Amino acid sequence: MTTVQTAPIAGQKPGTSGLRKKTPVFMGRHYLENFVQSIFDVVGARHADGAGKTFVLGGDGRYFNDRAAQVILRMAAANGAARVIVGQGAILSTPAASHLIRLNQTDGGIIMSASHNPGGPQEDFGVKFNMPNGGPAPEGVTEAMFQRTVEITEYRILEAHDVDLSRIGRHELGGMIVDVVDPVSDYAALMESLFDFAALRAMFAGGFRMRMDSMCAVTGPYAVQILESRLGAAKGTVINATPLPDFGGMHPDPNPTWAKALMDEMFGPDAPDFGAASDGDGDRNMVVGRGIYVSPSDSLAVLAANAHLAPGYKAGLKGVARSMPTSAAADRVADALGIARYETPTGWKFFGNLLDAGRATICGEESFGTGSDHVREKDGLWAILLWLNILAVRKQSVADILKDHWAKYGRNYYSRHDFEAIATDRADAMFAALRASLAGLPGRQIEGMTVSAADDFAYTDPVDGSVSTKQGVRVMFSDGSRIVYRLSGTGTEGATLRVYLERYAAGPDGLDLDAQVALAPVIRAAHALAGITAHTGRSEPEVIT
Numbered sequence: 001m002t003t004v005q006t007a008p009i010a011g012q013k014p015g016t017s018g019l020r021k022k023t024p025v026f027m028g029r030h031y032l033e034n035f036v037q038s039i040f041d042v043v044g045a046r047h048a049d050g051a052g053k054t055f056v057l058g059g060d061g062r063y064f065n066d067r068a069a070q071v072i073l074r075m076a077a078a079n080g081a082a083r084v085i086v087g088q089g090a091i092l093s094t095p096a097a098s099h100l101i102r103l104n105q106t107d108g109g110i111i112m113s114a115s116h117n118p119g120g121p122q123e124d125f126g127v128k129f130n131m132p133n134g135g136p137a138p139e140g141v142t143e144a145m146f147q148r149t150v151e152i153t154e155y156r157i158l159e160a161h162d163v164d165l166s167r168i169g170r171h172e173l174g175g176m177i178v179d180v181v182d183p184v185s186d187y188a189a190l191m192e193s194l195f196d197f198a199a200l201r202a203m204f205a206g207g208f209r210m211r212m213d214s215m216c217a218v219t220g221p222y223a224v225q226i227l228e229s230r231l232g233a234a235k236g237t238v239i240n241a242t243p244l245p246d247f248g249g250m251h252p253d254p255n256p257t258w259a260k261a262l263m264d265e266m267f268g269p270d271a272p273d274f275g276a277a278s279d280g281d282g283d284r285n286m287v288v289g290r291g292i293y294v295s296p297s298d299s300l301a302v303l304a305a306n307a308h309l310a311p312g313y314k315a316g317l318k319g320v321a322r323s324m325p326t327s328a329a330a331d332r333v334a335d336a337l338g339i340a341r342y343e344t345p346t347g348w349k350f351f352g353n354l355l356d357a358g359r360a361t362i363c364g365e366e367s368f369g370t371g372s373d374h375v376r377e378k379d380g381l382w383a384i385l386l387w388l389n390i391l392a393v394r395k396q397s398v399a400d401i402l403k404d405h406w407a408k409y410g411r412n413y414y415s416r417h418d419f420e421a422i423a424t425d426r427a428d429a430m431f432a433a434l435r436a437s438l439a440g441l442p443g444r445q446i447e448g449m450t451v452s453a454a455d456d457f458a459y460t461d462p463v464d465g466s467v468s469t470k471q472g473v474r475v476m477f478s479d480g481s482r483i484v485y486r487l488s489g490t491g492t493e494g495a496t497l498r499v500y501l502e503r504y505a506a507g508p509d510g511l512d513l514d515a516q517v518a519l520a521p522v523i524r525a526a527h528a529l530a531g532i533t534a535h536t537g538r539s540e541p542e543v544i545t
């Protein structure tokens with residue numbers, strides 16, 4: 001065991017979901033080690049009685065995943081951990097890691113991922129810690145880790161050969177047990193416990209066609225095992241199914257911009273019945289019907305309204321939670337069901353307390369994340385399987401299910417516009433001006449709408465009372481429209497401005513417009529109120545979802 005002298009490295013502050021940086025930064029001298037030591041310093045590798053703790057370790061397989069895993073294992077051993085459960089090849093999807101943490105009642109886990117960000121020698125890498133409940137560390141814990149990074153003077157590491165992570169079974173590393181497990185089997189069993197696999201098998205046997213784009217990222221082996229092997233979807237249903245260190249050059253972010261090939265197929269002449277994609281680490285999902293895109297906010301609402309059709313949710317939902325920028329479509333479902341609803345800041349970690357306390361069963365975000373209390377992360381394949389289960393029971397197309405939904409609840413037209421890699425000082429200046437203008441906005445007329453309220457979202461956790469401020473600037477209009485401005489907390493280059501746009505149509509008319517057309521006045525108002533072009537030099541977003 002070696003104790004290595006080190007010094008603080010600036011900028012190791014975890015963002016929305018862990019520490020994400022360019023890979024060369026993470027590969028820099030002491031960078032990974034400083035952060036991992038800070039994790040162990042905060043959470044402890046031993047219990048109070050001195051017994052070593054057990055952790056889960058895995059990642060999305062991106063470039064540096066394998067090397068980082070060996071470093072983390074040697075540091076876990078040197079810090080006194082008793083056992084680490086590792087996915088074979090150091091691979092685990094984020095929801096599968098969350099499940100393993102819970103299933104084995106471990107003391108938490110380290111997940112190596114930069115999620116939907118591209119991977120490769122010049123792209124992104126990330127590390128985050130998940131708590132014993134399987135969920136991302138809350139802000140109080142990540143802040144403590146950050147504080148350790150600014151005062152760190154040494155880290156502990158074992159000098160040892162690599163553990164052969166390709167071989168499933170028990171290994172030993174300096175007295176610590178390393179259990180290498182199949183990344184897929186426990187997760188697949190969990191899915192089988194929640195959904196009616198017999199009904200899904202019958203649907204596929206009856207000719208139902210699906211396309212699943214795993215984007216050369218971690219869900220490939222999971223999707224092939226579950227969809228093709230267990231459910232009988234045609235061989236080749238899953239494309240880009242082999243995880244690659246650079247995701248085959250793809251940007252593994254399942255949205256209409258980056259999963260364009262899937263969109264083209266689903267809107268093409270021989271489109272299958274159902275299309276889906278997932279991201280780098282398998283927690284996000286995009287769902288597309290034949291000729292119709294399902295916005296994540298609508299997906300959450302449809303899943304909440306129909307979840308009882310799947311065996312795992314037949315008792316109904318306790319509550320539904322959504323992040324603040326997510327549309328209010330799910331709120332309408334919760335109100336109709338007479339169950340609780342919650343509005344949290346962006347970041348899956350904010351759902352953890354609600355799920356643990358049994359207040360919410362299903363959660364979701366506009367950023368292509370949906371999940372339930374089966375794990376403490378959002379879960380791409382879970383959402384896709386719940387959609388399939390609903391389709392199998394209702395025997396309708398995705399388009400018809402959406403139309404029925406809007407007819408019943410009205411439609412929350414929704415879109416997000418992203419302006420990427422803006423100079424940080426310009427983005428900060430825009431927000432300073434915007435915040436300063438908030439008090440004067442109520443009553444203002446713009447684009448035929450009247451501002452009814454404007455604020456900077458703050459959240460008080462109803463379970464532990466913790467308060468999170470400055471979580472996004474909201475401008476609400478008297479007709480139910482809304483604009484939200486936020487800076488992304490997951491980017492690694494400059495600032496990414498996210499503008500979230502929403503407008504409600506009660507129906508029965510005007511429910512089938514193109515979202516960008518329906519939102520045009522809200523988009524114009526968003527530009528005018530924040531002076532986006534004047535501040536950032538951009539008039540058009542890079543990504544529209």
Ligand code: G16
Nearest residue numbers: 016017115346347348367488489490
């Ligand atoms: C993470 C968080 C999500 C969040 C998303 C986008 O997802 O877990 O809760 O909605 O980032 O965050 P931001 O708008 O700050 O970029 P993932 O899939 O990247 O882990």
